[in-house]
Amino acid sequence: MEGAYKDKYSFIGEWYDNQASLIRRFNVFYYPTDDTLEMFDLKNRKTFVRRVKVNGITLDNFYIGCTLYILGRLIKIVDFACEDTRKKLHKDMEITFAMLKPLPTKIAGKILTHFQEHGLRVTKMKKARLTADDVNILYRTQLTDPTFPFLLDFLTGQLIYGLELVGKDAVSVCLKLLGERDPSKAAPGTIRALYGTDMVRNCVHASGTLEAAMEDLDYFFPPPPLNTARLRLTATLSNCTLCIVKPHAVREGKLGAALECIDEGGFEVTALNMIVVENINAAEFYEVYKGIVPEYKGMVEELSSGPCVAMEIVAKDKSLNTAVEFRKLVGPSDPVSVNSLQIPVSLIY
Incomplete structure (x- = not known):
């Protein structure tokens, strides 16, 4: 049992330190027995993050080139740290x-x-x-x-x-x-x-x-x-609104269903980008709800828990107010309300 607890996968991760204007490199260890992480600073030769569970991160999230949000930092996985990990995961990732x-x-x-x-x-x-x-x-x-x-x-x-x-x-x-x-x-x-x-x-x-x-x-x-400069985004910024497919829905594979619902509801996706939102930016994005909505902290944590998809939405019928009509399609923010009100179509999952 002790041996299984110590079993781990090893990766090389990079974090851009804005204050120091340099890239810091780490060994990022993932322990599959309890889905915990550990980070070791390669330059200073010391533990940077002690073994801890990070919500939303599992082995499926690790692949070369991915970006993980670990305790307030965006860590890019750039390589395997050992041949054993490479052999086990190369094809799976x-x-x-x-x-x-x-x-x-x-x-x-x-x-x-x-x-x-x-x-x-x-x-x-x-x-x-x-x-x-x-x-x-x-x-x-x-x-x-x-x-x-x-x-x-x-x-x-x-x-x-x-x-x-x-x-x-x-x-x-x-x-x-x-x-x-x-x-x-x-x-x-x-x-x-x-x-x-x-x-x-x-x-x-x-x-x-x-x-x-x-x-x-x-x-x-x-x-x-x-x-x-290359392959820039395609936002029109005209009679449009913002739609965000949250990280949990992306992880659960619901992005495709959301796009279908948007089209069937009479709207077009005119711009789209999958991004990772840092916690500080998520807090700023939801600032209007701070102190008003009890779920504010959870909303911030969810938005910064992994990749989300930001979309510009435009009504196919140009005579409609996109923001007003799209809110009707999306429905209440609480999925329980969607069920109790028997709303026939909603983007709430």
Whole structure:
């Protein structure tokens, strides 16, 4: 029993210390027997965080490139710290890149749910408008393909979703779920067979190898300052409102269902980004509720407990006030109220 208690997975984590303007590196240890964490400062050679349980963090949250919110700090996992951990988790924590081509929000939601149900979690997501240069880079292996000129014309200037997917053998699993590039030849039940129409409008593009996936992810989700100049967000800031899919709903795989509900309710998602909100920023965001709503502390802790998805929502009927009408769709903040009032449609989970 003692041996099992000490069993652990080891990772290298980085934290940007704003006050010192430097990156600090740590060993981040995860103990699966009780879901606890420990951090060791590599420079100062001392324990930085003693073994503690952090709500919302399990082994599923660990993969190379992920960002974890640990006791007020955003820690980026950059590598395995030992070969034993690498051998055990390398395949289980594989990442890949997928791009949802221009399609209705409802179909995008169904595709996200399809990925989730087959073991692929969405860990990064952003809506962007592609330029011709973006298309050339993302389709660099298909530049000589006869369909490429049509792809270039179809995608340039259009809104798409970029995804980072994590799961066991993510690259091969994703490609299998998509099916053949030609929807007419794709196996029944695959994404392209279900929602595609031809080799250009076949719903999803995905990386063919792990190496290509890393390159695509680096391009689509670049670090600062490139993230402000490349594949920028697509907010219209006109007759719109903000919708946040909270961390618990993202963890539970409900993002796809939320997108479907938004579309069916008469709204469009005009901008989207998956982000991690620090505790201090969550407190500022909810400041208007401080001292008024008893759940204020819990609201702050929930919003900063993991990745959330921020969306700009616009009513399809331009004559409507988006903020007012969308509140009707979302319903009361208390799910119990939704049930007791027998509201037929609500985004409350």
